[in-house]
Amino acid sequence: MIENIIYNNQLLSIIIRRNFEKQGIEFFTPDDFSQQLAYMKRPQNYVIPPHVHNLVLREVQLTQEVLYIKSGKVRVDFYNDDKNYLESTILEAGDVILLAYGGHGFEMLEESEIIEVKQGPYAGEMDKIRFEPASQSVIKVKNDSSQ
Structure with missing residues (x-):
C-alpha cells in the first residue's frame, strides 16, 4: 500500500x-523532487546492465529524507511550515517513508532501528529549525491511500 500525506x-x-508489491519498477516521486523514491521487483535472472551516472549539476534547496524502518515501531508526527501539528501515523518494520515538505517529529514506540538517506553534504545546525511540539489538536489532512 502507498500512502500520500497531503496538506494544502x-x-x-x-x-x-x-x-506493497508490484512487478516491474514504479517511481513514487515527481521528477522535480530532489530525492527520488522508487520500488523495483524483478524476476530471477533479470539483468540491469552495468552503468555509470553522468555528472549533472543539480541545485538542492530543501532536504528530503527517506527512512527505512528496519525494526521496531515509530510514530511520525507531521507539522506544517508554521509548526502546527497536522496528524500522526505509525510506521512498522519494513515500512519506508519519504519526508518531502513540512515539519516532522518522531517517537519510538518500541526499540527501533532506522536507516536514513538524505542529500548531503550535511549543513549542521543550518540544516533545520528545532521546535517544541504543539498540542496535538488535529487539523484534518488529506491522507491519500492508493494501491
Whole structure:
C-alpha cells in the first residue's frame, strides 16, 4: 500500500508500507523532487546492465529524507511550515517513508532501528529549525491511500 500525506495541496510525505508489491519498477516521486523514491521487483535472472551516472549539476534547496524502518515501531508526527501539528501515523518494520515538505517529529514506540538517506553534504545546525511540539489538536489532512 502507498500512502500520500497531503496538506494544502502539497505532498508532505510518501509512505510505502511493507506489504506493497508490484512487478516491474514504479517511481513514487515527481521528477522535480530532489530525492527520488522508487520500488523495483524483478524476476530471477533479470539483468540491469552495468552503468555509470553522468555528472549533472543539480541545485538542492530543501532536504528530503527517506527512512527505512528496519525494526521496531515509530510514530511520525507531521507539522506544517508554521509548526502546527497536522496528524500522526505509525510506521512498522519494513515500512519506508519519504519526508518531502513540512515539519516532522518522531517517537519510538518500541526499540527501533532506522536507516536514513538524505542529500548531503550535511549543513549542521543550518540544516533545520528545532521546535517544541504543539498540542496535538488535529487539523484534518488529506491522507491519500492508493494501491
